[in-house]
């Protein structure tokens with residue numbers, strides 16, 4: 440049987456691996472690096488200012504012995520995909536980066552590195568879809584999953600053992616915006632379990648605010664559907680890794696399963712990521728104003744930019760800003776529903792990271808796939824409202840929220 444996790448199996452089976460490694464670390468500020476695409480990543484005879492979309496499934500070869508050109512088939516590699524992968528590797532300071540069809544695909548690819556009998560330590564406050572996929576592998580793939588409170592590194596350490604293969608962290612978590620000490624946990628995992636990989640879902644921060652590979656993680660992944668693309672016009676997943684060995688294993692799975700991102704979506708992602716810095720700065724500054732406003736109303740607000748956040752200091756050591764997703768509790772599910780439905784400017788939608796602002800109730804929407812009894816066990820408040828702040832004028836956002844609170848019957852303070 441071929442061991443899919445061995446590097447030799449991966450290199451021998453791909454004709455056109457189109458390795459998308461970034462050989463150099465960013466030389467300028469990240470905001471500058473985001474805008475500048477390495478023009479050597481894709482050979483272009485016409486010096487096109489925008490990376491061309493190579494909308495092709497297959498590539499003509501010059502001979503029949505399989506030793507042909509750099510690309511043979513777009514499942515294995517495509518120049519537009521290489522361009523965005525090289526760019527993402529630079530932005531994430533990764534040895535190698537991959538772009539796949541969705542954020543969940545990114546996790547699915549990573550989970551293929553876990554074999555039956557091995558174990559995963561994950562958070563107890565995690566995105567609903569992540570919980571669903573972890574539940575699947577624990578029910579059908581013989582993998583044991585421990586869900587623990589990742590705000591307490593001792594709880595993670597207690598579950599580490601000789602079978603641990605992955606430690607999967609979200610920080611901040613979706614939807615309770617809790618922080619995990621990525622640096623401290625990575626160090627302990629590597630000391631105690633050399634066979635284990637620390638994997639971080641960095642979707643909420645984006646590479647602009649937090650670099651988890653520099654904090655010690657082995658793999659960082661994103662739902663590229665969110666901040667990286669920024670306009671809710673595509674689905675994508677991005678994976679960055681710290682070593683060539685892990686990169687080879689991930690590439691094998693992506694080529695074998697055909698989960699790589701299509702050329703047009705690669706192009707959209709590359710276009711979107713150029714404006715990540717300016718979008719994130721504006722979304723974040725709006726979010727800080729909105730968090731202050733809600734806290735001044737006496738509501739319990741979860742946001743690492745507030746001094747009241749229990750891990751305010753820890754987050755400041757890990758990331759360069761609090762981001763633009765926050766959640767708050769009202770104490771009453773009916774009141775929360777009325778607030779969400781009373782908003783006019785804030786769109787009722789799942790997802791986040793887009794230029795327009797969104798409002799949702801995680802227990803009924805993004806996290807509804809987590810069974811009610813498990814949500815209760817994990818103390819996920821049913822009345823929780825999540826706000827994903829966009830780039831609109833902050834006064835309009837605050838006025839709309841004020842109106843929604845009033846209409847819902849909440850006693851708004853002047």
Ligand SMILES: Cc1ncc(COP(=O)(O)O)c(C=O)c1O
Pocket residue numbers: 541542543544566568569609613640642643661662663664665674675676
């Ligand atoms: C934190 C987080 N990770 C991963 C995903 C999955 O991403 P996608 O929807 O692109 O599959 C989501 C949302 O869907 C998310 O919120």
Ligand SMILES: N[C@@H](CCSC[C@H](N)C(=O)O)C(=O)O
Pocket residue numbers: 566568613788789790791804805806808
């Ligand atoms: N029906 C979807 C819900 C997607 S939630 C998207 C996003 N991660 C969020 O947190 O809003 C599903 O069941 O996956």
